[in-house]
Amino acid sequence: MFTFLLTNDDGYFSEGIRALRSALKQIGRVVCVAPDRNLSGVGHSLTFNSPLRIRRIEEDFWTVIGGTPADCIHFGYYLILEGKKPHMVCSGINDGPNLGEDITYSGTVSGAMEGRILGIPSIAFSVFGREDIDFTQVADVAKQVVIKALEEGMPEDAYLNVNIPNLRREEIKGFLITKQGRRSYKEKVLKLSDPQGKPIYWITAEQFGWMLEEGTDYWAVYHGYVSITPLQLDMTNYRALEELKSSWKL
Template sequence: MPVFLLTNDDGYFSEGIKALREELKKLGRVITIAPDRNLSGVGHSLTFTAPLRMRRVDDDFWTVIGGTPADCIHLGYYVLLDGKAPDLVCSGINEGPNLGEDITYSGTVSGAMEGRILGIPSVAFSVFGENPDFKEVARVCLDVVKMVLEKGMPEDTYLNVNVPALPRDEIRGFMITRQGRRAYVEKVLKLSDPARKPLYWITAEKFGWSLEEGTDYWAVYHGYVSITPLQLDLTNYRALEILKKTWQA
């Protein structure tokens, strides 16, 4: 029976993690450990400058006080599982998609990245679309989990999965995709606090991504589940060759 280590970045109380937890339980043991608050936008943060506390929520269900998704994977693996690797790390289901460059800010993706750093097959799950039915989405996630368990994945990769918020029978299938590019402009709103001192709020004009075929966005836009294999190596090898020629000559 497989063992799953489950986290998210929306907080342990979120609908998405609860729905995924229930589905995963159909397949095996699920150790859930998630932040005690919403950490959207927190990226791949790890708390190594202060000690952490855990609080038990329920059987095999814990929350880390002030912890990040990466912290949760660490404590789940080294403390709750006592260093015994789970079969799969799952992160999510995030409310809202993780597409294009935005995944660099994503706590959800960061949970799966941490699993990969620790040498464990890992998948991040997010939902694309308004008012998702998380139970329905979780069933689709379980289909992906089954594929990972049956067919495996290369050792140096982890997966970023985005599921359209559609009834399961309206989803057109899975698509292996590459990371897309966002096509929106960020901006900073200038506001005033009640004492008329300036405040700045980072936001976006309107979210959107380039509709290029083969990308994560293209897939979910057309009703497919997008599965993007990611890597820990951020090296730009093409630029590396160019710089070697132009800088070191």
């Protein structure tokens, strides 16, 4: 029987993780360890400067109080599964997309990154859409990708970032292997007032937009395809490495 370790960054109470858990339970044991609150934007954060507590919610479902997705994967692997590797780490389904450079902030993608660091095949799932999301249907598509990955295997130095359009099954055009795209929007810092009239500031996007380059994650979901992007842990820019080696006299 397959064992899955599941986390997310929206919190254990979110619809996305519940739907993915139900879908994966059809093909194996699903150990869920998820944060106790919404941590969207938390990035690849690991808590090693303070202790954490874990609470059992129901059978094979736990929450790490104050824990990040990466913390949850550690707790699931070392504590709940006692160091026995699951067949796969899954993260999500995130309530909203994870595309382009934004994946560097993503707690969902970081959950899968942590699984890869621990040597486990790992997949992050997000939904492209913001309203009226049918998570049951999205989870069913996610399950298809999981089965494919189990059947075909995954490259040892890669983990997957999967974005699924919020469309009816028959409207989805298919699956595309993609590269990370680029966004065309920027943030701004908005000045507001607290109830006492003191200034507070809120980081927000000025206007959402993406470069519609063919072959990218955004292009795929925008056109109704499921986007599957293989990611890697090595962040080295090898082209720049050669350039600096030849141009910087050090």
